[in-house]
Amino acid sequence: MKTSWRSASLVAGAVAVLALTTACGQESGTASSQNVGATAAAGAGTVAGTGDYGSVGAGGAGTGGTAGSAAPSAPASVPAAEGVGAGKLSVSTNAELGQVLTDGNGMTLYRFDQDTAEPPKSNCDGDCATAWPPVPADDASAGEGVDKSELGEVTRADGTKQLTIGGWPAYRYAKDANAGDVNGQGVGGKWYALAPDGKKAKVSDLPGLSTRKDPNLGEIVVDKNGMTVYRFVKDKAWPKPVSACTGACLEKWPVVAPVEVNDTKDVQKKGLMSFTRPDNNVKQMTVNCSPIYTFSGDKAPGDINGQGVGGTWYAVAPDGKLVGAPKQ
Numbered sequence: 001m002k003t004s005w006r007s008a009s010l011v012a013g014a015v016a017v018l019a020l021t022t023a024c025g026q027e028s029g030t031a032s033s034q035n036v037g038a039t040a041a042a043g044a045g046t047v048a049g050t051g052d053y054g055s056v057g058a059g060g061a062g063t064g065g066t067a068g069s070a071a072p073s074a075p076a077s078v079p080a081a082e083g084v085g086a087g088k089l090s091v092s093t094n095a096e097l098g099q100v101l102t103d104g105n106g107m108t109l110y111r112f113d114q115d116t117a118e119p120p121k122s123n124c125d126g127d128c129a130t131a132w133p134p135v136p137a138d139d140a141s142a143g144e145g146v147d148k149s150e151l152g153e154v155t156r157a158d159g160t161k162q163l164t165i166g167g168w169p170a171y172r173y174a175k176d177a178n179a180g181d182v183n184g185q186g187v188g189g190k191w192y193a194l195a196p197d198g199k200k201a202k203v204s205d206l207p208g209l210s211t212r213k214d215p216n217l218g219e220i221v222v223d224k225n226g227m228t229v230y231r232f233v234k235d236k237a238w239p240k241p242v243s244a245c246t247g248a249c250l251e252k253w254p255v256v257a258p259v260e261v262n263d264t265k266d267v268q269k270k271g272l273m274s275f276t277r278p279d280n281n282v283k284q285m286t287v288n289c290s291p292i293y294t295f296s297g298d299k300a301p302g303d304i305n306g307q308g309v310g311g312t313w314y315a316v317a318p319d320g321k322l323v324g325a326p327k328q
Contacts, residue, residue, distance in 0.1 A: 024238055024271055024289035086135045086163050086170070091145035094182060094193070095212055095226050095302030097201040101146070101165060101194040106179025109135060109170045113190035117167030117198065120154035124171065132171040132184070132191070137163040146196055166198015208259030209285070211266040214304060214315070217323050221267055221287060221316040223256055226301030229292045231322055233312045237289040241275040245293065253293040253306075253313070255284040268319045288320025 087104020094100045101109045110132065114123045124132055137153035140163045152164040163170045173184030173191070184191050185201075192200040208224050221229040230253065236242035245253050258274035271288035284291050295306030295313070306313050307324060314322040 024240060024273075084133070084136070084172075085138065086140035088141045088143040089146045089151070090143040091196050092180060094180070094201070095222075096300055097182060097185065097193055099145075099195055100182065100201045101170075101196050102179070103135065103172070104143075107172050107176055108180070108182050108184065109165070109194045110173055110184050110191050111165070111168040111194050111198070111200065112171065113192075115169050117164070120152065120164045120167045120169060122154060122156055122162055122169040124169075125157055131174050133174065134160070135163040135170040135172060137161040150196070150198055164198075165194050165196075168194065168198045170194060207265045208263035209256075209267050209272075209287070210264065211318050212302075214302075217304060217307065217315050219266075219318055220304075220323055221292070221318060222301070223294060224259075227294045227298055228302075228304050228306065229256060229287070229316050230295055230306045230313050231287075231290050231292060231316050231320075233314070233322065233325065235291045237271075237286070241273075241284075241286050241289050241291050243277055243279075243284065243291045245291075246279045252296050254296065255282060256292045256294060258283045258285050266318055271320060286320075287316055290316075290320055292316060 085104070086109075089104070089109075090102055090106075091099050092102050092106065103109060112122075112124050112132070115121060116123075122134065124134070134156060138161060140151055142148035142151060150166045152167065153161045154164050154169055156162050171191075173181075173187075175181075175183045182193055185193050195201045206222070206224050206226055209229070210222055211219050212222050212226070214220050214228075223229055232243070232245050232253070234244040236244075243255075255277070261269060261272055264272065268288060271286065271290075273289065274283050274285050275291070276283050286292060295303075295309070297303075297305040297309075299305075304315060307315055311326075314325045317323050
């Protein structure tokens with residue numbers, strides 16, 4: 001799919017490349033012995049569930065876990081519960097899923113593939129409704145970014161009224177403990193976070209390199225999969241890119257493959273280039289001429305588990321600088 005950030009002309013891209021290849025050395029480091037750092041705690045675990053609806057026991061579930069949370073953490077008393085009203089619905093942006101519908105407490109709302117929207121009908125009762133509490137319709141209202149015409153209700157088998165979005169019955173997930181959690185995403189291959197129009201929330205089409213606003217770190221660079229990009233302080237940028245991460249280090253910190261200049265968005269073009277690593281002849285991307293990597297301990301878009309590992313690994317700002325590194 002062609003998008004605006006890919007519409008730059010080939011001529012412009014060629015001019016940019018010419019300028020980039022002479023722009024290295026804006027920020028240099030000292031290459032020395034490696035400090036790979038211990039692998040930080042990864043994101044949520046794998047799907048843990050029973051049948052199509054998942055169990056309510058301990059442990060993570062879903063694909064994104066809490067690492068891709070789009071909203072600040074809420075108190076532990078907020079988790080999904082039967083009978084809790086929807087309140088004013090709103091839209092949050094999840095690094096992995098894009099726009100996601102949330103209730104008045106910021107908890108993610110879901111839909112079930114075995115339900116129907118035309119006509120609206122819930123097929124989740126009993127144990128299923130314990131794992132996936134239906135959202136009551138009585139106090140639901142449309143907040144910013146939510147079209148009130150998409151809100152409706154359906155009468156469940158027990159006579160209660162359940163909120164519908166675009167005709168689809170809405171649920172919370174019992175394993176979502178905090179606002180912004182998306183642990184229910186993909187459970188059983190039939191449960192998905194709701195988009196504001198009732199459709200399934202889905203991954204946005206990202207360029208090769210772009211940025212996202214992290215609630216803790218601010219604006220940082222991410223790759224085409226939405227994964228956080230990092231720099232190693234012991235690498236060099238001048239007079240040419242040199243990586244001090246080799247061997248076992250690369251198992252924990254995979255290199256970012258080359259990206260075309262016109263396949264980037266909101267990342268500084270100066271010093272945006274690739275180089276060939278002498279240790280394995282693999283091409284690696286740079287931002288402001290500094291080699292960039294992802295972290296094997298990051299399991300989902302939005303994770304920043306690599307930040308500060310070993311005191312030598314840090315997320316990357318749009319201009320290529322280290323984010324959160326101590327000043328030297």
